[in-house]
Amino acid sequence: MSREMKRREFLKIVGISTAATAAVAACTSKKGILSNESGSSEPQGDMTYREAPDGSPVSLLGYGMMRLPMLVGDGTNQEINQDMVNQEVDYAIAHGINYFDSSPAYVQGKSEQSLSIALSKYDRSQYNVATKLSNFSDRTKEGSIKMYKDSFVNLGVDVIDFYLLHGIGSIADFEGRFHENGMVEYLMNEKSLGHIRNLGFSIHSDKETFDYMMGIHDSGEAHWDFVQIQMNYVDWNHASEHGFRSVAASYMYDELVRRGIRIVIMEPLLGGSLASVNEHIDYELKRREPEQSVASWAFRFCGTQEGIMTVLSGMTYMEHLIDNTKTFSPLKPLSKEELDLLEKIATQYVKYNLIPCTGCSYCMPCPYGLDIPAIFAHYNKCINEGNMVEDPEDDDYKRARRAFLIGYDRSVPKLRQASHCVHCRECVSHCPQHIGIPGQMTMIDNYVEALKRNK
Amino acid sequence: MWRKIRIVLATVFFIGITLLFLDFSGVIHQWLGWMAKIQALPALLALNVGIVVGLIVLTLLFGRLYCSIICPLGVFQDIFNHFGSKGKKRRARFSFKKENKWLRYPILVIFVVLMVAGLNSIAIIIAPYSAYGRIASNLFAPIYQGVNNFLAFCAERYDSYAFYTKDVWIKSIPTFIIAIVTFIVVGLLSYKGGRTWCNNICPVGTILGFFSRFAAFRPVINVDKCNGCTLCAKKCKASCINPAEHSIDYSRCVMCMDCFENCAQKAYEWKFMWGKERIENHCESHDNKRRQFLATAGALTLAATVKAQGKKVDGGLAKIVDKKVPHRDTPVIPAGAASVKHFAQHCTGCQLCVQSCPNDVLRPSNKFDTFLQPEMSFEKGYCRPECNECSTVCPAGAIRPITIEDKSATHIGHAVWIRNNCIVISHQDSCAHCARHCPTSAITMVPLTNDAGEAMVSKRTGVALTIPTVNEEKCIGCGKCENLCPAAPFSAIYVEGHLIHSVK
Numbered sequence: 001m002s003r004e005m006k007r008r009e010f011l012k013i014v015g016i017s018t019a020a021t022a023a024v025a026a027c028t029s030k031k032g033i034l035s036n037e038s039g040s041s042e043p044q045g046d047m048t049y050r051e052a053p054d055g056s057p058v059s060l061l062g063y064g065m066m067r068l069p070m071l072v073g074d075g076t077n078q079e080i081n082q083d084m085v086n087q088e089v090d091y092a093i094a095h096g097i098n099y100f101d102s103s104p105a106y107v108q109g110k111s112e113q114s115l116s117i118a119l120s121k122y123d124r125s126q127y128n129v130a131t132k133l134s135n136f137s138d139r140t141k142e143g144s145i146k147m148y149k150d151s152f153v154n155l156g157v158d159v160i161d162f163y164l165l166h167g168i169g170s171i172a173d174f175e176g177r178f179h180e181n182g183m184v185e186y187l188m189n190e191k192s193l194g195h196i197r198n199l200g201f202s203i204h205s206d207k208e209t210f211d212y213m214m215g216i217h218d219s220g221e222a223h224w225d226f227v228q229i230q231m232n233y234v235d236w237n238h239a240s241e242h243g244f245r246s247v248a249a250s251y252m253y254d255e256l257v258r259r260g261i262r263i264v265i266m267e268p269l270l271g272g273s274l275a276s277v278n279e280h281i282d283y284e285l286k287r288r289e290p291e292q293s294v295a296s297w298a299f300r301f302c303g304t305q306e307g308i309m310t311v312l313s314g315m316t317y318m319e320h321l322i323d324n325t326k327t328f329s330p331l332k333p334l335s336k337e338e339l340d341l342l343e344k345i346a347t348q349y350v351k352y353n354l355i356p357c358t359g360c361s362y363c364m365p366c367p368y369g370l371d372i373p374a375i376f377a378h379y380n381k382c383i384n385e386g387n388m389v390e391d392p393e394d395d396d397y398k399r400a401r402r403a404f405l406i407g408y409d410r411s412v413p414k415l416r417q418a419s420h421c422v423h424c425r426e427c428v429s430h431c432p433q434h435i436g437i438p439g440q441m442t443m444i445d446n447y448v449e450a451l452k453r454n455k
Numbered sequence: 456m457w458r459k460i461r462i463v464l465a466t467v468f469f470i471g472i473t474l475l476f477l478d479f480s481g482v483i484h485q486w487l488g489w490m491a492k493i494q495a496l497p498a499l500l501a502l503n504v505g506i507v508v509g510l511i512v513l514t515l516l517f518g519r520l521y522c523s524i525i526c527p528l529g530v531f532q533d534i535f536n537h538f539g540s541k542g543k544k545r546r547a548r549f550s551f552k553k554e555n556k557w558l559r560y561p562i563l564v565i566f567v568v569l570m571v572a573g574l575n576s577i578a579i580i581i582a583p584y585s586a587y588g589r590i591a592s593n594l595f596a597p598i599y600q601g602v603n604n605f606l607a608f609c610a611e612r613y614d615s616y617a618f619y620t621k622d623v624w625i626k627s628i629p630t631f632i633i634a635i636v637t638f639i640v641v642g643l644l645s646y647k648g649g650r651t652w653c654n655n656i657c658p659v660g661t662i663l664g665f666f667s668r669f670a671a672f673r674p675v676i677n678v679d680k681c682n683g684c685t686l687c688a689k690k691c692k693a694s695c696i697n698p699a700e701h702s703i704d705y706s707r708c709v710m711c712m713d714c715f716e717n718c719a720q721k722a723y724e725w726k727f728m729w730g731k732e733r734i735e736n737h738c739e740s741h742d743n744k745r746r747q748f749l750a751t752a753g754a755l756t757l758a759a760t761v762k763a764q765g766k767k768v769d770g771g772l773a774k775i776v777d778k779k780v781p782h783r784d785t786p787v788i789p790a791g792a793a794s795v796k797h798f799a800q801h802c803t804g805c806q807l808c809v810q811s812c813p814n815d816v817l818r819p820s821n822k823f824d825t826f827l828q829p830e831m832s833f834e835k836g837y838c839r840p841e842c843n844e845c846s847t848v849c850p851a852g853a854i855r856p857i858t859i860e861d862k863s864a865t866h867i868g869h870a871v872w873i874r875n876n877c878i879v880i881s882h883q884d885s886c887a888h889c890a891r892h893c894p895t896s897a898i899t900m901v902p903l904t905n906d907a908g909e910a911m912v913s914k915r916t917g918v919a920l921t922i923p924t925v926n927e928e929k930c931i932g933c934g935k936c937e938n939l940c941p942a943a944p945f946s947a948i949y950v951e952g953h954l955i956h957s958v959k
Contacts, residue, residue, distance in 0.1 A: 078771075108771050361770035368941050369775040399616075406619040410611055414835075415775050422878075422888040422941050425916065442891075453841045 043329035047096030271358025501852025547689035576826035588805030626818035649692025868932025
């Protein structure tokens, strides 16, 4: 449901911007006669490229295969909408995107195969594939190697262009999953054999862990060709204010650039929350770029940093893809003044106390049936739309109460709501954002209970 | 003119009462709740002296206006009768029939005996208002909610919160079947024979018929004007006009006043006839129609037990096993009902409370001695302490009005822990979900020990295991623990009702 909402938001934005572009284009070309034949969904120029460690070009916009379009199902057993994936990948390749990022963990393990089907008709030189060692549940060397080998089969390739140690959460996590079991050594060897072109890792953690990983690189025990970090204009300086156990992206950026390590960006939209921002922020951005989507600002922010190799976006719908392609074809870097504006917005953003859930669904399935990302998405949406009220005496209380409660039942079935969290803590270790999910569930449930009690 | 006034008033009452059963927002009840409270049997059971006296006085003045205007089942029959009168041949399809005394009065006696004996659940099947309530709540409300859900679906697409989705579910299959049978039987009887039901079976009709014999103002036939065409009798849905004798059986006349308009000679007039009974011939033998209602036990829905899905790291939703209704020795009934006995003796099973319960807690009982009367179960929600909706709608005084403060202090039952269902025992995993959510803090978690008296720990997390204990003095029986218990299909903690509710 929340995805639908986002999609609609997007359609709205795309609709507005395309209509506006159409109008402007038509006005300039045809003596003010309005027409819709300007082909406004086509980007103005060519894709911007950056360099991979070996000098080959990598499109600045990378395609994340984590949130694929699904066929409508009952929620418990959904199938990927492969036709749509094919169509989107076709569009991406046609518009110069050549970096596709998957993982054996994505979409209940179906992402790699789906990507492979979509890419099968293209020449291997036309695209880079990235995938990960997502050994969260089985950290043994045998299990990990099997996962690694399976990726070649699922992706249908002989060489993996970019291979990542997936989601390092802490030093202990890295040691347990990759170091002590000898996987780092194994993968370095695989790289020297040419099975892996570039080896790196993705990280969601604190400064200490990041420094530890840099130490491994500096000591020569491993060589990181690239690192995938969470970056966006909020996390750039304010990661620690709104997230849990996180480090400012600007710090990681500087450290990586200093070492000449390529940088891949994940969560440029903070799980979509920078695409549908608070009304006030929305106004500030639209006032300056009436024809550009709110999301485009977040992408341009990432692209503006020269050290970035590619910015990943999980483009579920064609509209996302078209809009983002436009943003990066070519990239229009942000000016100093615009960067200052985003910094100001980030300062406001962290004050809203949003839950830093990016909707990655690593916590799922919750054994007790909760729909954790949907609950957080509804809660954040209500904050963004100003539907959070505490005092029944508030003028706005009745309307906001209705909007929150009815919207809650719409976006999350009753049996999957926060009240059913039994604090088993199964999810906690899976959350890359280190959200204390059970505690947040109790917080949301208490809020819902208070709303229900006070009519 | 008289007939038109009757039709307008009847329409207002019929729509009003139907809306009471359809509305789930609680808004209509604030305005029209009185329409349910002036119904005869509920008022009698509620010992609402003012209304009972008022209805008797109304009947003593104008006859059985109640049956044509206030009673929703009466108007319901008039609607069927209306369609039954379509077509040339059917337009004048009635003829005078003698009163079925040997059917009417025995049924009334049996009804009263059953009520006094506490077997209300059987008796109320033929109580007119509650019979209509069951039809409206079981057959009309789902349609209404379906339309509402469609509007909610549309509203959702426009980001509007004007409509919200309401679960449509059959709360009790036997009650649903009773409603269908009542609908068909009463509908067919009136389609074919007008007010057959009201004058042969309905206990309220029989009682009011007793008073209406002596009504002060009655329609009479002016013999001077009557040309003996007998059209009035042929169109009388109560079959109570005897054209040969120019007499009317006032005990069966439901004061529809159709005869005033049907008579081309304008022979019908109002007459003040205080206390006089009409002259009537004694009836001969008449075929005794017997109506039986069978309540067949419903089918059991089998919830598929599904194993917890294997952890696949990313995404998907675990299947949820539907909850089943546990066995309760004593039914849990709403605060305000005072005691199981009081409730059973006063409830007419009209389903108004079932329909108005915003938490989907109430549903009609399938048990013999409380059949059709509501009871609580907590598969879909729990009895929220801040809600007293059912006590505000009950017209029969079965659930007496209760304030929120009193309600949250009324002990309607107590929670009982079922050791073997509890995931702490079955999965050796920590939980405490019931204790965390109990609104009265009646549940305390205590350490789980093995036979040797050593504290046990969770195999998965290493945390010390604790099991819930219930403080019956604090527990009010709201059912939140039962509703939220992660064990399925049967919760590991459930509410056992109290025979007599207490306030502590």
